[in-house]
Amino acid sequence: MFRYSKLAAVAMIAIAAAHGVASAEDEPDPVVAKVGGVEIHQSEIDLAIAGLDPQLANLPPEQKKVAALSALIDVKVLAAGASKEGLENDTTFKQRVAYLTERELHNAYFKKHVVDAVTPEEVKARYEKEISAVQPQEEVRARHILVKTEQEAKDIITALDGGKNFADLAKEKSTDAASEGGDLGYFTKGRMVPEFETAAFALEKGAYTKTPVKTQFGFHVILVEDKRTQAPPTLEQVEPQVRQLVMRDKYIALLEAAKASATVEIEDPALKKSYDEISKPQADVQGEPAAEPKNN
Template sequence: MKHLRFRSALCVPALRFSLTALLPVLALSAILSAFPAAAQTTNAAPQTKPAEQVAIDPATTVVATVGGEPIFLSEILQQIQQLPQQYQQAPMEQIYPPMLDRAIDSRLIAEAARKAGIQDRDEVKVRVKRAETDIISEVYMTDIVKDAVDEDALRKRYEETIKGDADAGEEVKARHILVAKEDDAKAIIEELKKGADFAKLAAEKSTGPSGSSGGDLGYFTADAMVPAFSEAAFAMKAGEFTQTPVKTQFGWHVIKVEDRRAVQPPSFEQVQPQLAQDMTREILTKAVEELRSGVDIKRFGPDGSELQTK
């Protein structure tokens, strides 16, 4: 079955290699065949590093030479970063050898291509120029974002837009018991009036998925539930339960409110990725708008005719 796993992994779009798909097949095969073992050892205790081990500089550490030309560790690490996340997490001792082989093969193939004069072809020059444009554009925009989207900026945005939202509203913590018939709900209410434990009754009688946890729904806002349920829940104080059954499309509910509080904002760590994404989009959009400002830009259709600016 190993060949099936290898074939399906090759179909993953995230496997973006700089060479054609054919060139790194042997190296990639070794990575993929090593991955199951890597996954099994992911949770193993970390190995202790020798006390005499010193930090190394990937940019100057030579890991191979090809015809006397060095390959540095930084090249291998960069290749690993281009792999899908699950392979990046594989132990280095498993993923390093095939990636080193790939770097060596890449160097050999590139040298053979240069000797064949591939770099002098017009179509190759066009692709190289396009790649250069893409790379320098990406680095330029990355620098703009890096200088503006740091932790201080993100925390400031968090304080202003999320934590500082005074109109976040209220939420309640409640339990409920769901039954199919109104009479059954009324009978449960009578038991509660006599002092029965709500969570215990929910575990015994509720047909809803929360029954096994005593009917616990946790905290929720009014818009998180169907209107009839929310109206009943938010009309009660903490410690109260409904005196009459509540009808919804799911059946008949008996609801108990255990707590009320202002909506708690998510933590900075929870929203940090989204904040970074939003700020990055805003900064890049503004940067492109500024670059367009004052520049004479003309657009043409597929037939070469000029398009009218809206």
């Protein structure tokens, strides 16, 4: 993975997505309002809605439409005044328009060759690749009874040895009110404090600790009800994240291909050094051969 992907790829995916609203050419684009004879179309409303302040994102649709129309009317009336003063001929204005034009061309190219180019087959293949690289983790389902003293814990173990029900004892004796009958559900290693975790994962299914387990919270008696290998998330659960990975790879590959046919010259030595550093393949930084960008 390329180092600059964190600085560029993810950011540009977000930028392109935010500026990706456009009406299809064959869809109707009715006139919503007129300002001094200049028409405002529905497509402009859609663009303005996409550009509204994030604080307005949760407004009802009709309120967002009104806010967008209000913003457009403000833009139109002041833009007309700017044109009368010839501000479109200002050098700084022209530079900004040129930059914004190139940015929108970038976004259109990104949408065509990255966003719209992702196929379900690519997403499924990337999901399977990511899942196959993950080492399955063991997880246990446990109950516990937490008390203040070691003697209390020993008395509970004696009661369990005598046939008492663990959940009933937890309801009666445990100071942990957050768990119903002491039930902690399933958890993997790293979720509990070390002493508790070591004891829980050492138990067989259906067994409970024969000596109290001391932690910073007090003394525990632990019952393991089940052990299993943690199931990986389904494709449906992680599809948006996997799609982002595919888009990121496509974007990096697109940039690499474009840069290979372009000459980039940076005059400032310090700026060039910094740019070259973030543009290095990650493997190069670690002293390994650089991997070629892939579209998988």
